[in-house]
Amino acid sequence: MPPDHRIDDYVDPYTPEHRNGGPLRVGLGGPVGSGKTALAAALCRTLGAEYDLAVVTNDIYTTEDADFLRRNAVLPDDRIEAVQTGCCPHTAIRDDITANLDAVELLESRHPGLELVFVESGGDNLTASFSYGLVDVQVFVVDVAGGDKVPRKGGPGVTASDLLVVNKTDLAPLVGADLGVMRRDSDAVRGDRPTLLISLREDPAATEVAEWVREQVRARALQTAP
Template structure:
């Protein structure tokens, strides 16, 4: 398992195992991984980030599904980016295999995007739906976002797991549903704080005015640090 706790080392684990520069000497794009359970809203968050950032950044997306290209096709239908900036990896096995254990297919997809559409500022790598143990290899991404949703139960932050406790950013999604599913947001916030210490948590509803803005602000901060 390629797992490094975010509290280890400088920048709370922001350093990637992969080289920071491309073979031609230019700085490669910042790579951000998005993981989380099925239905938590990963693809919707990716789509919202693309809409929010596409006017200021050069970005691309790699999606992961087991046997389909469904998430990539959703992004293509929504026209969040030009088609040549969206590609899909069919993992053929549990999603964590291709983002943590054998990352070769994802690395190839990332490098092909940079070669074809570069120079890029940011590449979003979306995992297929997995469980609370899902983490990205630091040889694939520079930082990782873990997305959960209130409909999955307000005890998820308390249960922990590597995805919840070690991701560089935890996103608690679909907060607008909390009153309808009996989830206590203050309890989730307290449990997340207990599990994650100083690591940030964002409560998000893509149906409300703020939408993805807080997550986009965090992405901008990571990109500024990467460039520096």
């Protein structure tokens, strides 16, 4: 066996810097129905004029989210790639990210100037999270209608995501959810990591989330600058 196959000689070549200025990869995860696709569409509409961007979807039925994005985000077909996850949506974003990496790399080769890629996970549960081999930053989307206990239940998406989005705040009075409790519980488990309470129905531009994404693009540009 050649000496460079020994663990002592292993140098990991795969760091964000190693990707040498490729697009910022943003994971969008969260439970079924929390508004991941609607958020992706909103971000594409708001940021589409500013950045060269594309989306990877991991829906159960592969054309469902892609069709939604085409209609709602005015994104051309060649900027949307759908992957099959073999019945295991969180395996495909964390344990074996091959199919998603293939999709991201295909988009990068098709659009050499790409600046931003959203990877939208298939609807999963509170234990799902993205591997940092696939994305640079991740957003976890939950919604008020799922109950105000969700932030307290925790899980890696709620506690460790780079941004937690609590969507559908307009429904809070209808479902008896206390936004103050959700804010307090989120802050308690997330430390310095930000949480945004939003309503995509009231703000279809997802203004605050889009601003957070802009900050991440700027931060990555500084990090990978020559």
